[in-house]
Amino acid sequence: MDKEILVEAASGNRGAFAQLVHHYREQVLRVAYGIVGSAEEAEDVAQEVFIKVWNHLPRYRAQGNLSNWLYRITVNAALDALRRKGNELPLEDWQHDAEEQPEEAALRNDQEERVRRALNALPPGARSALILREYEQLSYKEIAEVLQIPIGTVMSRLNYARKLLRERLARDEV
Amino acid sequence: MRHPDELCLQAYHDGELSGEARRQIQDHLERCAACAERMRQWGELGALLRQTRPAAEAFSSEGEFWARLAGRLPQARPATWPLVPYLPPFLLGAFGLLADGLISAVTLAYTLVGLGLIPPLAPSLRAWLIKALQAPLLEGSLYAWLGWSGDEVGQAVTRLWGAASPATQEMLLMLAVVLILGMFLASVLVVYFSWAMCWAQAASPNA
Numbered sequence: 604m605d606k607e608i609l610v611e612a613a614s615g616n617r618g619a620f621a622q623l624v625h626h627y628r629e630q631v632l633r634v635a636y637g638i639v640g641s642a643e644e645a646e647d648v649a650q651e652v653f654i655k656v657w658n659h660l661p662r663y664r665a666q667g668n669l670s671n672w673l674y675r676i677t678v679n680a681a682l683d684a685l686r687r688k689g690n691e692l693p694l695e696d697w698q699h700d701a702e703e704q705p706e707e708a709a710l711r712n713d714q715e716e717r718v719r720r721a722l723n724a725l726p727p728g729a730r731s732a733l734i735l736r737e738y739e740q741l742s743y744k745e746i747a748e749v750l751q752i753p754i755g756t757v758m759s760r761l762n763y764a765r766k767l768l769r770e771r772l773a774r775d776e777v
Numbered sequence: 778m779r780h781p782d783e784l785c786l787q788a789y790h791d792g793e794l795s796g797e798a799r800r801q802i803q804d805h806l807e808r809c810a811a812c813a814e815r816m817r818q819w820g821e822l823g824a825l826l827r828q829t830r831p832a833a834e835a836f837s838s839e840g841e842f843w844a845r846l847a848g849r850l851p852q853a854r855p856a857t858w859p860l861v862p863y864l865p866p867f868l869l870g871a872f873g874l875l876a877d878g879l880i881s882a883v884t885l886a887y888t889l890v891g892l893g894l895i896p897p898l899a900p901s902l903r904a905w906l907i908k909a910l911q912a913p914l915l916e917g918s919l920y921a922w923l924g925w926s927g928d929e930v931g932q933a934v935t936r937l938w939g940a941a942s943p944a945t946q947e948m949l950l951m952l953a954v955v956l957i958l959g960m961f962l963a964s965v966l967v968v969y970f971s972w973a974m975c976w977a978q979a980a981s982p983n984a
Contacts, residue, residue, distance in 0.1 A: 615854070617847065617850070620850075621843055621847075624842075624843060624846065625839065625843075628839060628842060629833060632831070632836050633830060633831060636831045636835070636836075637829075637830075642831065642835045642836055645831075645836070646836055646837060646842070649842070650842075650845060650846055650849060653846055654846070654849055654850060654851075657850050657851070657854070658851065658854050661854065714825070714828070715828055715829050718825050718826060718828065718829050719829050722826070722829065733826070736791065737823050737826040737827060738826070738827070738830050742793065743788070743791070743793050758784045758787065758788065759784065761787060761791075762783060762784060762787050765787075765819060765822055768822060768826075769818065769822060772822075772825075
């Protein structure tokens with residue numbers, strides 16, 4: 604991202620901020636979707652993220668990576684959205700989601716749907732680490748920076764998330 | 778066969794190992810079917826997960842997104858005076874300097890009194906204290922409530938003060954000055970920490 608655009612956006616130039624949104628929108632949406640599990644909610648989270656970025660940009664100090672700063676805001680906003688929603692539904696409830704229309708379910712790829720459900724049933728902390736690793740291909744160091752946890756915790760969260768996901772997928776297959 | 782630690786194996790899978798550690802795991806994987814199977818399962822899981830990565834079409838168009846966002850962006854950002862982050866330490870430094878100056882002045886004054894270079898401070902401080910105790914503000918509020926008058930309080934304090942030895946008087950005055958400065962410093966510290974915490978909260982987008 605061009606430093607000049609950042610400076611312009613920080614000084615209140617909406618055109619420059621629009622460029623920043625253009626550059627990072629998909630990344631933010633992807634991570635938000637990975638954590639909240641629905642496109643509609645991910646859009647709300649992304650809106651919230653960019654409003655926060657707009658408000659805090661003048662105080663943003665380019666010590667680290669802008670992308671990682673955005674990831675951090677996104678993960679926190681998505682986790683807040685989950686908390687507001689009253690945490691995620693357990694796997695069993697997802698399997699019998701009353702709001703899910705049969706036509707919609709049929710349209711989705713079955714395997715993708717199973718993975719999605721198993722992912723949504725993971726604890727939020729483990730899910731965030733896994734999404735940053737598998738969707739965004741971040742290194743352990745970057746994940747640690749985004750989630751503000753030690754690298755050792757990143758490793759154990761990833762391991763736990765993968766183990767749990769494999770178990771849930773195996774159970775779902777039966 | 779001794780298997781590598783699971784977290785190390787995972788780090789190898791995620792491309793986080795290099796050099797000797799990487800080579801050791803590679804060698805082990807060539808000989809161990811169980812660990813190789815674990816790697817294969819992780820790889821499969823990663824591929825499955827990446828399949829659930831949403832495509833851009835899953836969301837509204839960029840134009841719609843921006844139109845909605847632009848309408849929600851506040852016209853004015855939360856005010857941030859440029860000096861705000863530096864203000865608390867600056868204020869603390871300034872008050873600390875002031876308090877230090879006052880303490881030094883009082884210590885110097887008492888030293889000069891002790892050396893006989895200036896007249897004793899106690900009489901003038903006592904006069905000031907009695908005048909302060911007779912202030913109309915106290916007379917109209919606290920004393921009225923207690924049924925006292927300013928003159929009575931003044932006389933009682935003068936009597937008690939006269940009964941004390943000059944050394945006790947000087948010590949009491951010194952204590953009063955130190956107490957006032959101490960309370961002043963404590964309140965500055967409380968204000969500083971509350972301000973610093975509020976500022977940290979406001980500046981953090983994590984909130």
